[in-house]
Amino acid sequence: MSRKQIAIYGLGNMGYLVAERLARQFSLLVSDLDAAQTQRATRELDAIMIAQPQDVAQAEAVVLCLPSPSASRAVLEQIAPYLSPNHVVIETSTVNPADVQACERMLAASGARIIDASILAGVSQMQAGTATLLLGGDAAAIEACRPALDAIAAKQIHFGPVGAGAAAKVINNAVAHAVMIVVAEAGSMATASGVSCEKLIGLLSDPQMGLHRPLTHRYAERVVQGNYEGGMPLEAARKDSTLALQLAHSLGVPLFAIQGSHTVYEIAAAAGYGRDDYAAIAKLWADWGRPAVPD
Known part of the structure; x- marks a missing residue:
């Protein structure tokens, strides 16, 4: 019995790895602007090149793994x-x-459905089979292509309607990239002040310390529950932030992310949240009409 077919557009660094995983269970139709990559897939994965758009009609599903939104729209x-x-x-x-x-609107006339299955992984994770898919879309559409999703990555998180998975990935990446700047600033301050970077890493990675507690305690337990009583006052956090700025200035270490973060504490203090737990900075977004969590 012939295997079901999946069409995949985009055979770059990640796309080719996705194709490799799909090829274990499906016959592939492939397309990429790089003819060498397409030929590689036909040779190594026994794939068939998509010669014309109508070729995709025979596929069970179409996978897009492309470098930009405009590329997806063009396909x-x-x-x-x-x-x-x-x-x-x-x-x-x-x-x-x-x-x-x-x-999704482009596909409305055809009746075809679309889901977002954003890949939360680097190349090495996809190779190792430890990637995660962040899903958005109708549950029935997700179930319809479950075999293909399972072939790509066993771990999947459904966040909600179309676009929710894409949003989750962009937010995750935003956090990672912002934290990278904070960590680089902290490392520079440590080096300049004679603090062991290895010991600093151990300190910050402790579940009770800097990198974990803002998420697992202050956001998960305070912001989500709207509980700002007790705890470390915002005024104390603002004072500590001031000390960090003073230390960096004395060491000649430029700050960007930490400096910008301090501004939020100043605004929150001026808004009258000084005696609340410092997680109360989240209330500023509600004041601005964009609540940090749903009501």
């Missing part, structure tokens, strides 16, 4: 007329929710 503009209500497009590219929702 869908070509293939949408050949898709049917039986098709599900799996958007694994890193995009914003509005991009996936725009693609």
Whole structure:
């Protein structure tokens, strides 16, 4: 019995690894602007090159693993007329929710469905089979392409409607990139003040210390529950932040993320939250009409 077919557009560093995992269970139709990558897939994965847009009609699902939202839209503009209500497009590219929702509108006439399955992993994690898919979309559409999703990554988290998985990845990456700057600043301060970087890493990675507690205690237990009584007063956190700025200045270490963060404590203190637990900075977003958590 012939194997079911999956079409995949995009055979870059991540896309080719996705294709490798899919090829273990499916026959592949492949397309990439780099002809060498397409030829490699036909040779190594026994894939069939997509010669014309209508070729995708025979596939069970279409996987997009492309470098930009515009690339995804360009592909869908070509293939949408050949898709049917039986098709599900799996958007694994890193995009914003509005991009996936725009693609959903493009597919409306065909009846094809789209889900976002953002890949939370680096190349090494995909190779090792430890990647996570952050899913957004209708549960029925997700179940319809479950075999393909399971082939890509066993660990999956469904965040909500179309675009929610994409949003979760962008937010995760934003946190990671912002924390990278904070950690670089902290490391520079440590080096300049003679603090062992190895011991600093041990300190910050302790579950009760700097990197963990803001998430696992102050956000999860205070912000989410709206509990700002007791704890470390915001005024005390503001004082500690001031000390950090003074230390950096005395060491000649430029600060960007930590300096910017201090501004929030100043605003929160001026708003009258000085005696609340310092997690009360989250109330500023509610004051600005964008609550930190749903009501």
